[in-house]
Amino acid sequence: MTESAHPFAPPAHERRWIEAVTELSKGFAATAAEFDETAELPIANLRALHATGLDRATLPAEYGGEDLSYRTYGEIVRILSAACSSTACIWVMHIGAAVGLVQMSAPEVARSYADEVIGGRRFANALSEPSSGNMFLMPQQVAEPVDGGFRLTGAKRFVSGCEVADHFLVNALVDGAPTFFGVSPDDSMSFVPIWDTMGLRASRSQLVSFEGTVLREDRRCPPSTVRRPNHIGAGLAFLSLGIADAAAEALVTHARNRVIPATGQPLSEMQWLQFEVADVHTRLEAARMYSQNMAWLADQNSPEFLPATMTAKVLANDIARDVAQLALKAGGGSGFLRTSPIQRLFRDAQAGGLMAYSSEVCKDRIGKTVLLPQA
Numbered sequence: 001m002t003e004s005a006h007p008f009a010p011p012a013h014e015r016r017w018i019e020a021v022t023e024l025s026k027g028f029a030a031t032a033a034e035f036d037e038t039a040e041l042p043i044a045n046l047r048a049l050h051a052t053g054l055d056r057a058t059l060p061a062e063y064g065g066e067d068l069s070y071r072t073y074g075e076i077v078r079i080l081s082a083a084c085s086s087t088a089c090i091w092v093m094h095i096g097a098a099v100g101l102v103q104m105s106a107p108e109v110a111r112s113y114a115d116e117v118i119g120g121r122r123f124a125n126a127l128s129e130p131s132s133g134n135m136f137l138m139p140q141q142v143a144e145p146v147d148g149g150f151r152l153t154g155a156k157r158f159v160s161g162c163e164v165a166d167h168f169l170v171n172a173l174v175d176g177a178p179t180f181f182g183v184s185p186d187d188s189m190s191f192v193p194i195w196d197t198m199g200l201r202a203s204r205s206q207l208v209s210f211e212g213t214v215l216r217e218d219r220r221c222p223p224s225t226v227r228r229p230n231h232i233g234a235g236l237a238f239l240s241l242g243i244a245d246a247a248a249e250a251l252v253t254h255a256r257n258r259v260i261p262a263t264g265q266p267l268s269e270m271q272w273l274q275f276e277v278a279d280v281h282t283r284l285e286a287a288r289m290y291s292q293n294m295a296w297l298a299d300q301n302s303p304e305f306l307p308a309t310m311t312a313k314v315l316a317n318d319i320a321r322d323v324a325q326l327a328l329k330a331g332g333g334s335g336f337l338r339t340s341p342i343q344r345l346f347r348d349a350q351a352g353g354l355m356a357y358s359s360e361v362c363k364d365r366i367g368k369t370v371l372l373p374q375a
């Protein structure tokens with residue numbers, strides 16, 4: 001079966017986007033270790049992605065985009081994440097906030113956001129609160145009415161790419177209801193440098209502080225009346241799959257080249273490793289296929305998309321951790337060295353399961369759905 005004939009595969013007419021990202025990703029992979037070391041934002045990578053026209057392509061056609069399919073989007077996140085997972089993380093959040101604001105805003109505002117995307121402005125999600133944790137769509141911080149909008153004092157944390165963002169998607173409680181706003185940074189917002197982490201270091205997901213920030217009424221998103229997939233829910237499984245791919249590749253390269261002195265044979269010929277590699281390989285294939293199914297459901301705008309994001313995320317988060325763990329085991333002391341990609345991928349692989357909805361939150365929902373018919 002050819003790739004384009006497979007229903008879950010990216011549509012053939014979008015192939016050029018995958019080729020463009022594959023080409024760029026060679027350079028991203030070459031600098032990923034340096035960005036991990038310095039924890040600097042890979043802004044040149046993000047600009048290079050924009051320069052291909054890819055950001056525009058993700059927009060709805062009525063706003064100048066190409067309605068890029070979720071199947072192609074997922075594949076792109078995966079390729080990016082295998083090369084530089086911090087770049088992929090910021091890009092997922094950027095597209096999630098940008099397309100989200102275009103889809104959720106009133107038409108004139110949506111058009112102005114679309115123009116900003118096309119012009120290369122950067123977007124970020126400021127949704128998670130220190131107190132609400134994983135429940136990032138259920139803000140606890142209240143925005144009080146003032147002239148022209150609502151005033152927010154509080155904080156959002158782990159806002160990937162916030163320091164270069166021109167626009168934020170922010171949520172807060174208004175009249176007791178979670179409400180989304182588009183917000184441009186001003187002096188009332190500051191970035192608290194908390195992001196000294198074990199993984200995804202270059203995503204620079206800092207704490208954003210709001211000191212009486214006005215959430216403008218004319219940038220308030222009207223309540224949503226239609227079902228739409230979103231790019232963050234669709235993208236997070238692929239973020240973990242890309243890390244799993246890179247860890248698997250690092251494992252294989254090491255196992256083929258490392259000759260065990262006692263036997264004189266490469267590590268790859270050891271049966272224990274062959275069995276363990278077969279285990280993670282089959283699970284990675286299953287997670288890949290399920291995630292492609294999830295992206296296809298997004299392309300159908302199916303009601304099954306939302307539960308599928310949780311299943312895909314659990315499968316992808318878990319296999320990324322397990323492949324990276326096996327790579328570290330096979331890598332031995334060499335994989336433990338800072339010069340090895342294995343230790344970096346092991347650290348990066350921990351992030352997916354922490355990001356909302358965490359693996360535990362997803363499993364909680366899935367378990368309740370299976371066991372409790374009314375859930």
Ligand SMILES: Cc1cc2nc3c(=O)[nH]c(=O)nc-3n(C[C@H](O)[C@H](O)[C@H](O)COP(=O)(O)OP(=O)(O)OC[C@H]3O[C@@H](n4cnc5c(N)ncnc54)[C@H](O)[C@@H]3O)c2cc1C
Pocket residue numbers: 089093124125126127128129130132133134135136156157158159160161200203205351354355356357358359360361364
């Ligand atoms: C790399 C990275 C990038 C991020 N980028 C962004 C971003 O750009 N924008 C943004 O808004 N946020 C972002 N986040 C935040 C993220 O989406 C989560 O909201 C956040 O990581 C939750 O962290 P927490 O410490 O509050 O976890 P908590 O919610 O306190 O979780 C702690 C533990 O409790 C478990 N737990 C929590 N709730 C439940 C429950 N209901 N049932 C069962 N178990 C539960 C969790 O699984 C976990 O084991 C990012 C996070 C990371 C790690």
